[in-house]
Amino acid sequence: MKLVTVIGSGQMGNGICHVFAQSGFDVHMMDINQGALDKAIATIGKNMDRQVAKGTLTEDTKAEALGRIKTYTDMAAAVAHADLVVEAATENIDLKLNIFRQLDEHCPENCILASNTSSISITRIAAVTKRPGKVIGMHFMNPVPVMKLVEIINGYATDAAVTKTVYELSEKLGKVPCVANDYPGFVANRILMPMINEAIISLNEGVAGVQEIDTIMKLGMAHPMGPLQLADFIGLDTCLSIMNVLHNGFGNPKYAPSPLLVNMVQAGYLGVKTGEGFYKYTPGSKDLVVSSRFATMTW
Ligand code: CAA
Numbered sequence: 001m002k003l004v005t006v007i008g009s010g011q012m013g014n015g016i017c018h019v020f021a022q023s024g025f026d027v028h029m030m031d032i033n034q035g036a037l038d039k040a041i042a043t044i045g046k047n048m049d050r051q052v053a054k055g056t057l058t059e060d061t062k063a064e065a066l067g068r069i070k071t072y073t074d075m076a077a078a079v080a081h082a083d084l085v086v087e088a089a090t091e092n093i094d095l096k097l098n099i100f101r102q103l104d105e106h107c108p109e110n111c112i113l114a115s116n117t118s119s120i121s122i123t124r125i126a127a128v129t130k131r132p133g134k135v136i137g138m139h140f141m142n143p144v145p146v147m148k149l150v151e152i153i154n155g156y157a158t159d160a161a162v163t164k165t166v167y168e169l170s171e172k173l174g175k176v177p178c179v180a181n182d183y184p185g186f187v188a189n190r191i192l193m194p195m196i197n198e199a200i201i202s203l204n205e206g207v208a209g210v211q212e213i214d215t216i217m218k219l220g221m222a223h224p225m226g227p228l229q230l231a232d233f234i235g236l237d238t239c240l241s242i243m244n245v246l247h248n249g250f251g252n253p254k255y256a257p258s259p260l261l262v263n264m265v266q267a268g269y270l271g272v273k274t275g276e277g278f279y280k281y282t283p284g285s286k287d288l289v290v291s292s293r294f295a296t297m298t299w
Contacts, residue, residue: 001084004027005078014043016144017044021068022048022065028079075106080106086114104128104130114138118188123155136153137153139153151177153180154180167179189246196231213226231278
């Protein structure tokens with residue numbers, strides 16, 4: 001396993017390139033937009049600077065790691081010699097199925113095809129390829145360079161040897177892999193998203209305000225972020241799409257997304273990436289300011 005191609009250069013894609021390059025792999029980062037690729041390289045450089053400042057990476061190893069990443073806008077060229085592809089495109093089923101059809105056509109026969117999907121069925125993705133045994137879920141957590149977990153998802157037809165390879169590979173990245181089977185939301189989001197959704201329902205019912213809900217969960221349960229801040233960090237569109245996968249997949253009303261979450265997504269208040277969700281974000285500021293749309297809790 002020497003050459004890894006990562007499809008998508010967004011928040012997750014650039015983090016995945018970062019950890020592979022830092023662990024000595026050659027990385028091809030592919031996106032349809034050269035501007036997005038340039039921005040991703042700059043983000044990786046900045047995130048590596050944090051590690052240099054902490055003394056966990058030297059300037060030389062940073063330069064070597066960055067030198068191992070090549071950018072591509074042409075998929076066939078990006079994957080022509082890949083040993084592993086990790087797809088980290090937008091969480092949209094039709095887009096992902098289309099990407100996997102193309103990967104199957106252009107990748108070498110033995111190449112493993114992994115998806116970083118947070119909830120779309122690996123079995124369904126694998127079924128559009130002629131190599132379902134070589135298709136697997138490799139679900140990294142955000143921010144990828146910091147979070148230790150890789151949730152590995154076995155599709156219905158994934159070969160045991162492929163799971164073993166991806167498990168050992170994740171360990172080489174300094175991560176802790178855990179294997180789950182392919183059911184809606186796998187493990188991470190089946191448990192995380194209903195908690196976030198319940199926090200949004202509690203806010204909408206006036207049980208408590210934004211700050212109160214987040215502080216209760218931060219200080220009471222030792223979570224690093226409260227659920228509403230975490231929703232903003234993940235992206236409310238992603239949260240909604242995962243709730244819809246759970247709701248449709250299990251057919252149980254307990255997974256119905258909060259109407260407030262639906263409204264916020266429709267209005268384009270998606271959290272950090274659009275500058276406002278439950279909190280309002282000012283570029284360059286670390287202050288956490290509750291959005292003026294959510295009146296202060298009175299008691
Ligand atoms: N790259 C490299 N280092 C980074 C980084 C990045 N992108 N982001 C943060 N860091 C480092 C910082 O340099 C800092 O390092 P030190 O403590 O060693 O100095 C450390 O991480 C903490 O960062 P900050 O001081 O900036 O801020 P913080 O203490 O608030 O931590 C956080 C930030 C790590 C994001 C923390 O708040 C956290 O763990 N939040 C929860 C994250 C989480 O739950 N992620 C999972 C989301 S779900 C998901 O991803 C999957 C899905 O399918 C939806």
